[in-house]
Amino acid sequence: MSTIRERLLHLHYLYGDNYAMIQKLLSVDPTLAKIYDMSLLELELYTPLSPSKASKLHHYLQTTSISALQSHLHYHHITYITIYDEEYPPLLKEIPDPPHVLYLQGNSSLLCHPRTLSVVGTRSPTQYAYNGLETLIKQLEPEKWVIVSGLAVGVDTFAHTLAVKHGHATIAVLGSGFEHIYPAANRSLATYIRQHHLLVSEYPPYCPPKRWYFPKRNRIISGLSRGTLIVEAKARSGSLITADCALDQGREVFALPGPITSPYSCGTHYLIQQGAKLVHSVDDITSEFSLS
Incomplete structure (x- = not known):
């Protein structure tokens, strides 16, 4: 079973340059667990996504795996820290809009x-x-x-x-x-x-x-x-x-x-x-x- 940090990484790979989108999804699903079980119609109804963006997210969640992303990062000697991790830099967490994920x-x-x-x-x-x-x-x-x-x-x-x-x-x-x-x-x-x-x-x-x-x-x-x-x-x-x-x-x-x-x-x-x-x-x- 995936953790919230893994689900955040998964989502971030799709919306890595869209801070506001991730914030919107966190506002309706703070653990990012429910969106994995939603149908396309439910994504359209219960998230702030337009039909086209809901379709894109639904397809992405169904066709890409968290483990594949982690393997890709590991292969390229890239680690990551999410805002939910203890290792997240405390100074950065204090700013108004801290990054959800840092690649290192x-x-x-x-x-x-x-x-x-x-x-x-x-x-x-x-x-x-x-x-x-x-x-x-x-x-x-x-x-x-x-x-x-x-x-x-x-x-x-x-x-x-x-x-x-x-x-x-x-x-x-x-x-x-x-x-x-x-x-x-x-x-x-x-x-x-x-x-x-x-x-x-x-x-x-x-x-x-x-x-x-x-x-x-x-x-x-x-x-x-x-x-x-x-x-x-x-x-x-x-x-x-x-x-x-x-x-x-x-x-x-x-x-x-x-x-x-x-x-x-x-x-x-x-x-x-x-x-x-x-x-x-x-x-x-x-x-x-x-x-x-």
Whole structure:
């Protein structure tokens, strides 16, 4: 007999990029057990699904097996955690819309590390961004921090590689499934992180990257972290979305100031004006946390 976590995985494989749909089904069937016994007509009557979506779900539940999905994940060295599991990261569970399922490759214990800092910024960083971020990461106590970022080119890449260089662990949160690592330029980096650190995705492995996946995954980057550092960002930047997510989640937001002549300082200076903490040294970050 299947468990709720297995049924959630099964459902998530169909609706992995549709958080609202899973929430709707959970609202009418909290254990996700009844829908397996419903006829097509019952699905149409008792769930918020349209006839076409009810037909699709009914066919899926009748023709795919949970064990086959689990075998597929195991074959590709993918583990998973559901929101019902004790191992689910407690920081992430606190956010308004925590992912129902997380797919993992690597060291899953990093998810519950007590010292997590997310780092994001522009995809076209300057040398100043690299130097500034390296200075801060070097100042963190080695082997006692986890740097979380999104594997994008630019500041995200700096964050992952500098973390490894200076003795920290790193988590990369993807905006796609594991079968479609994006961007292609960072596939080697993703392989290294998979082997030595941790890759995370809320999307089933078959999901290719889509534009709207990346703003959604930003809530996970900030949600896994006690604080978020914005390194460089233009006035209109995806990094500001991550900062907004962190604020909505009640987390600390830090910003690295930059030259007033650089367009990549506009976003960070705006955040500082709005109350983000200006970072001059790593003490400006660590002093905000009780790190026993």
